[in-house]
Amino acid sequence: MARYSFPQPAASEITPKAAYLGRRSLLAGAGGLIAAGSAQAAGLRTQPGPFNAPEPQTPRDAVTHYNNFYEFGLEKEDPARLAGQFHARPWTLRIDGAVAKPLTLDIDTLIARHTVESRVYRMRCVEAWSMVIPWDGIPLAQILREAEILSSAKYVAFRSVLRPDEMPGQSMGAGTIDWPYVEGLRLDEAMHPLTLLAVGLYGDILPNQNGAPIRLVVPWKYGFKGIKSITTITLVDTMPPTSWNRLAADEYGFYANVNPEVDHPRWSQTSERVIGSGGFFGERRQPTRLFNGYAEQVAPLYAGMDLHRFY
Numbered sequence: 001m002a003r004y005s006f007p008q009p010a011a012s013e014i015t016p017k018a019a020y021l022g023r024r025s026l027l028a029g030a031g032g033l034i035a036a037g038s039a040q041a042a043g044l045r046t047q048p049g050p051f052n053a054p055e056p057q058t059p060r061d062a063v064t065h066y067n068n069f070y071e072f073g074l075e076k077e078d079p080a081r082l083a084g085q086f087h088a089r090p091w092t093l094r095i096d097g098a099v100a101k102p103l104t105l106d107i108d109t110l111i112a113r114h115t116v117e118s119r120v121y122r123m124r125c126v127e128a129w130s131m132v133i134p135w136d137g138i139p140l141a142q143i144l145r146e147a148e149i150l151s152s153a154k155y156v157a158f159r160s161v162l163r164p165d166e167m168p169g170q171s172m173g174a175g176t177i178d179w180p181y182v183e184g185l186r187l188d189e190a191m192h193p194l195t196l197l198a199v200g201l202y203g204d205i206l207p208n209q210n211g212a213p214i215r216l217v218v219p220w221k222y223g224f225k226g227i228k229s230i231t232t233i234t235l236v237d238t239m240p241p242t243s244w245n246r247l248a249a250d251e252y253g254f255y256a257n258v259n260p261e262v263d264h265p266r267w268s269q270t271s272e273r274v275i276g277s278g279g280f281f282g283e284r285r286q287p288t289r290l291f292n293g294y295a296e297q298v299a300p301l302y303a304g305m306d307l308h309r310f311y
């Protein structure tokens, strides 16, 4: 039975991928082309933020060429290859629902109005690989507070852009994600100081393949919670639907907290492949940590909850 879901990470994938990334990094000089002099400055003005992960950062070239962004296809190389024609600007972000002041914000006005912080976070995909990414972003709580959250709000629902003309993956047939991609957080998770709306990485505006112009980053949860190219954030009173949960509820829960003790039904979550850590012959594996190593910050959010049941 064909099932549309995350591919099982296969050991055989490792060497070709490492070789691919190795080849790509020979071209890494191209990353410099958005430096000084370009009319539309891609660089962001940022300030160092808190919570920086001490681990070595994943090379920029791996962060931008090994992606999950199914709107552009199922293969890791597809987003970098196919997102070039996507128009991430102009862009408006809408914040509505249970708020006193619904907001419609131009992305660059939003960026200009806030301090963009650089924050290095570990990122753990549900497929058992990980990266360490220097994001640039604005704490979600700061932006939500501007909209004046009402007491009836209990959850936050996020929606990605729907643009089949620019996103070939959105024309995939039945049995796939019901576009647009949607995600959600409990309100206290959304307001947590670790929760970030990223607008850049490595000091430059977000590349299209990483979810331009604005995407969610929740570092203690599996990567699929980090919804890309967000158009709408809605404060709601009940748990909102999420794309992967709708597709396979037994495999992808609403919470999706990184947890080495709760295996995916089709693979173990006890360890992870560190993308970009290897030379030509493969990558290092390391143990996966509860809440992706952020337990000190977030464990209180789940006090008394059965994490096996609420996966």
Ligand SMILES: Nc1nc2c(c(=O)[nH]1)N[C@H]1C(S)=C(S)[C@@H](COP(=O)(O)O)O[C@H]1N2
Pocket (backbone or CB within 6 Å): 063, 066, 067, 068, 069, 070, 071, 124, 125, 126, 160, 181, 209, 210, 211, 222, 223, 224, 225, 226, 227, 228, 229
């Ligand atoms: N809209 C949208 N957001 C998405 C996805 C997607 O397919 N569509 N994939 C998710 C998954 S599974 C992961 S691991 C991360 C990958 O982010 P990155 O490519 O920037 O590393 O984005 C998440 N956000």
Ligand SMILES: [Mo]
Pocket (backbone or CB within 6 Å): 068, 125, 126, 127, 222, 223, 224
């Ligand atoms: Mo993922």
